[in-house]
Amino acid sequence: MRTQPAEITSLADAVKDLVHDGDTVALEGFTHLIPVAAGQEIIRQRKRDLTLVRMTPDIVYDQLIGAGCARKLIFSWGGNPGVGSLHRFREAVQTHELEIEEHSHAGMANRYVAAASHLPFAILRGYNGTSLPEHTDTIKPITCPFTGEQLTAVPALDLDVGIIHAQQADRKGNVQLWGQTGVQKETVLGAKRSLVTVEEIVDELEPKPNAVVLPRWVVTRVAHVPGGAKPSYAQDYYERDNQAYKAWDAISKDRERFAAWMETL
Structure with missing residues (x-):
């Protein structure tokens, strides 16, 4: 068990040090606290041949797949929530550029729990x-x-890297997230290495009702990334940007528009 504080670094350094070509990587968050900024940093650093894992891959996974980062996707549902399809994902499957492994929600959740519990299945x-x-x-x-x-x-999911977004971390690397949570805790506990991007670094975590606290010894890196979940939402920090999800449909549907979007990263 690690007893030293989780290291607090920049997002770029954390991705460079933790995510390697060929890794199995999960970026988890259910409806809110989706680690979008971390996913886009993976794209900027041109990581390749990744096996991406997520219960509900949405637009950040569409971006990762369209950017050529992924070899395989392990998932239970994929789509642009409230809008429609993920067009880069769809095309990659149809052209046999992406291998897929499909499970139910319950199956994926149980795989995360098994990994976090250090059980084989x-x-x-x-x-x-x-x-x-x-x-x-x-x-x-x-x-x-x-x-x-x-x-x-x-x-059990054999994760090299688990990445989540949270509201707060303290200066020692203890993390707190609250609101609607999914398998973020299990993602961190079941991975060999972990990265948590946070809205805020505070001197001391204040207890929140039904919050999840990840102690510093289970977290590898923390990065201060305000707005790191946008366009999803972060409870008590900002709301979901519905227009961004709608706009993504047209961007991802057209190869040239997607290529132009890539140039903005």
């Missing part, structure tokens, strides 16, 4: 009666040794 009932096991090699039947019931096993 998770067991659930959720895939019984579905066709996903016919298409995804990482879904296997397993028999309960106590009851004989047929269940399903999914392997």
Whole structure:
């Protein structure tokens, strides 16, 4: 267990040091606190051959895929929420430039939990009666040794890097996030290396109702990135930019417009 404070560095340095070509990387956040700035820094640094993991890949994953960063995507749902398709993602699949591994939400959540718990796999009932096991090699039947019931096993996610966004960190590297959270805690706990971008560095964390606190010894790097979740929202800091999601549909649909957007990073 690490006892030293998590290192606080710039976003550029954190991505340079933590994310390597060929890594398996998760950028997690559910509806809000999506680590968009970190994803765009990965694009700027031209990381390649990544296996990207996320329960609900949205526009930042469309950007990563369109920029050529990804070799494979492990996910359970993908889309531009409230708008429609992810066009760079769609084209990469249709042209066989991107390998996909599809799970249910429950399957992905259980894979994160297994990794965070240092277990080799998770067991659930959720895939019984579905066709996903016919298409995804990482879904296997397993028999309960106590009851004989047929269940399903999914392997723990083998994450090289887990990246999340949070509201606050203190100067020692302890992190606090609150509001609607997903598998951010499990992403950090289950990864070999972790990066948390935050809205604010404070002298001391003040307890919040139902907040998630990640102690400094489970976090590798912290980067101060105000607005790092935009255009998603960060509770108590800023609201979701719905127009940005709508605008992305037209940008990602057209190759030339996407290339022009890339030049703005």
